[in-house]
Amino acid sequence: MEIKTDIEIAQSCQMKPIREIAALAGVDEKYLELYGNHKAKVDYRLLKETDAPDGKLILVTAITPTPAGEGKTTTSVGLADGLRKIGKKSIVALREPSLGPVFGIKGGAAGGGYAQVVPMEDINLHFTGDFHAIGAANNLLAAMLDNHIQQGNALGIDPKQITWKRAVDMNDRQLRHIVDGLGGKIQGVPREDGFEITVASEIMAVLCLASDITDLKARLARIIVGYTYDGKPVTAADLKAQGAMAALLKDALKPNLVQTLEGTPAFIHGGPFANIAHGCNSVTATRMALKLGDYAVTEAGFAADLGAEKFLDIKCRLAGLRPSAVVIVATVRALKYHGGVPKAELNHENLEALERGLPNLLQHVDNIKNVFGLPCVVAINAFPTDTRAELDLVEAKCSELGVNVALSEVWAKGGEGGKALAQEVVRLCEQPSDFKFSYDLDTSIEQKLETICKRIYHADGVALTPNAKKQAKQLTDLGFGGLPICMAKTQYSFSDDPALLGAPKGFEVTVRNLKISAGAGFIVALTGDIMTMPGLPKVPAAERIDVDENGVISGLF
Numbered sequence: 001m002e003i004k005t006d007i008e009i010a011q012s013c014q015m016k017p018i019r020e021i022a023a024l025a026g027v028d029e030k031y032l033e034l035y036g037n038h039k040a041k042v043d044y045r046l047l048k049e050t051d052a053p054d055g056k057l058i059l060v061t062a063i064t065p066t067p068a069g070e071g072k073t074t075t076s077v078g079l080a081d082g083l084r085k086i087g088k089k090s091i092v093a094l095r096e097p098s099l100g101p102v103f104g105i106k107g108g109a110a111g112g113g114y115a116q117v118v119p120m121e122d123i124n125l126h127f128t129g130d131f132h133a134i135g136a137a138n139n140l141l142a143a144m145l146d147n148h149i150q151q152g153n154a155l156g157i158d159p160k161q162i163t164w165k166r167a168v169d170m171n172d173r174q175l176r177h178i179v180d181g182l183g184g185k186i187q188g189v190p191r192e193d194g195f196e197i198t199v200a201s202e203i204m205a206v207l208c209l210a211s212d213i214t215d216l217k218a219r220l221a222r223i224i225v226g227y228t229y230d231g232k233p234v235t236a237a238d239l240k241a242q243g244a245m246a247a248l249l250k251d252a253l254k255p256n257l258v259q260t261l262e263g264t265p266a267f268i269h270g271g272p273f274a275n276i277a278h279g280c281n282s283v284t285a286t287r288m289a290l291k292l293g294d295y296a297v298t299e300a301g302f303a304a305d306l307g308a309e310k311f312l313d314i315k316c317r318l319a320g321l322r323p324s325a326v327v328i329v330a331t332v333r334a335l336k337y338h339g340g341v342p343k344a345e346l347n348h349e350n351l352e353a354l355e356r357g358l359p360n361l362l363q364h365v366d367n368i369k370n371v372f373g374l375p376c377v378v379a380i381n382a383f384p385t386d387t388r389a390e391l392d393l394v395e396a397k398c399s400e401l402g403v404n405v406a407l408s409e410v411w412a413k414g415g416e417g418g419k420a421l422a423q424e425v426v427r428l429c430e431q432p433s434d435f436k437f438s439y440d441l442d443t444s445i446e447q448k449l450e451t452i453c454k455r456i457y458h459a460d461g462v463a464l465t466p467n468a469k470k471q472a473k474q475l476t477d478l479g480f481g482g483l484p485i486c487m488a489k490t491q492y493s494f495s496d497d498p499a500l501l502g503a504p505k506g507f508e509v510t511v512r513n514l515k516i517s518a519g520a521g522f523i524v525a526l527t528g529d530i531m532t533m534p535g536l537p538k539v540p541a542a543e544r545i546d547v548d549e550n551g552v553i554s555g556l557f
Helices: 006-011 018-025 072-085 099-103 120-124 130-150 202-209 213-222 242-249 283-292 304-319 332-338 351-371 388-399 410-429 445-455 466-477
Strands: 032-034 040-042 056-062 090-094 115-118 157-162 166-168 178-180 191-193 195-197 224-228 233-235 256-260 265-268 295-299 325-330 376-381 405-408 461-464 485-488 508-517 522-527
Touching: 006 115, 006 120, 018 032, 018 040, 018 256, 018 265, 056 072, 056 304, 056 351, 056 410, 072 090, 072 115, 072 256, 072 295, 072 325, 072 376, 072 405, 072 410, 090 283, 115 120, 115 410, 130 157, 130 166, 130 202, 130 224, 130 242, 157 191, 202 213, 202 242, 202 304, 213 242, 265 283, 283 295, 283 304, 295 410, 304 325, 304 351, 304 485, 325 332, 325 351, 325 410, 332 351, 332 388, 351 376, 351 388, 376 388, 376 410, 388 405, 405 410, 445 461, 445 466, 445 485, 445 508, 461 466, 466 508
Parallel strands: 056 295, 056 325, 090 265, 090 295, 166 195, 325 376, 376 405, 461 508, 485 522
Antiparallel strands: 032 040, 040 256, 115 256, 157 224, 178 191, 224 233, 256 265, 508 522
């Protein structure tokens, strides 16, 4: 039997007109702004003008990622379809893919197999232009900042203390560190500069946390772009930039409505990376899904130590959200990889390696259940090579922690393969929970860092470089000490060393840089060698992507 690729499956789908999907979701046409036949934006006024009660919020997260793959988005989509299959009104809310990974090593982010959101090509490429608007707003602020210095620098901005970078939605290591303003006096003031990928821009975080245009402008105004010669912060408001930036973002602020292969309504909006930002789709899209569905399924990027921790400690705290249940996605193959099996040998049964890799899953489960106080289920994303003995071992180990395991077959069977997981999620949503954050805001920056590293990563502690200690004091003196922490850390390990697989012990996390995101409302802590501008691999996915004379795209995955 021929196995279809993700893009072939998506292209064979008969999509419903987006008006039908909106009607199914309960979105009145007065809130709908069509982008062709299969995409639409939904005006955020809907949230202010509805008195519908909130549904149940379900967070989908995962074990520490490996080259073997986990399938978090695929599981989220299949779970939403599975809930519909058992008679529940569900809506899924996901992040928008970044062009950088699409053309790089990771590929698209619209799910896979028979659990996808469509139109897959549009979602993975330009979609409705949100990321372009975010990049434009980011770079307008950069241009106004440099123009202010060129035109006399009335604010006394120190060019060596500028923290704001330019942005482009592409993996381009060449732009990490640059010198610009060359070519003579009228070409600008020469200085060191750099680019971040758009999903790492604070504008992305601001858009995803803003509740409406007024809140958006207030957050944009608070963004700190650098410091004066005497150490005072300079904001976007000081440069009078927030109004024009908000004008660029006014449509990007509205969530995008699409559909799954099975016609389940899906909001795709915002896309901050979880290893360098907070890794969640927009608060507005999540709130819409809660108002329109009895069950709102959403995901957080990478593993539970990154995406889920930030979803719970940052997004839920700032937006007043409370999850009812958490799904932790794992594969037998990935767990064997954590147990030391090379990627080429993962198709063979290996109970010893699985036993060695299981502590990674169990540590994530323990964090969700006992640190955050939330009921959870482990979803095993099924592969044909999984053996009964391997599946039984995973189930037995999870049972020891009082957590059930559900086999998820959504990649091959769509919503039908997600019914068992959906039934367990519905059961969990009725269980009592004692949701709590992993740290208190009223502790110091250093104490919050220490708490995250010890409670979530299970490290021995945290070490701040002299530079980070100086920054912590400066941020505290400026009044930012009470903000939550957004850890920028490798996604490949609980530690800050990507080589430490499984559930490592006896390590310390080093924080080398602290950066204030005053508009978003959190402090970014950079660890290890994490960078805010990824690079392309030796053989980028872009080499396989093409389009024919009829406009049909191939090679996307």
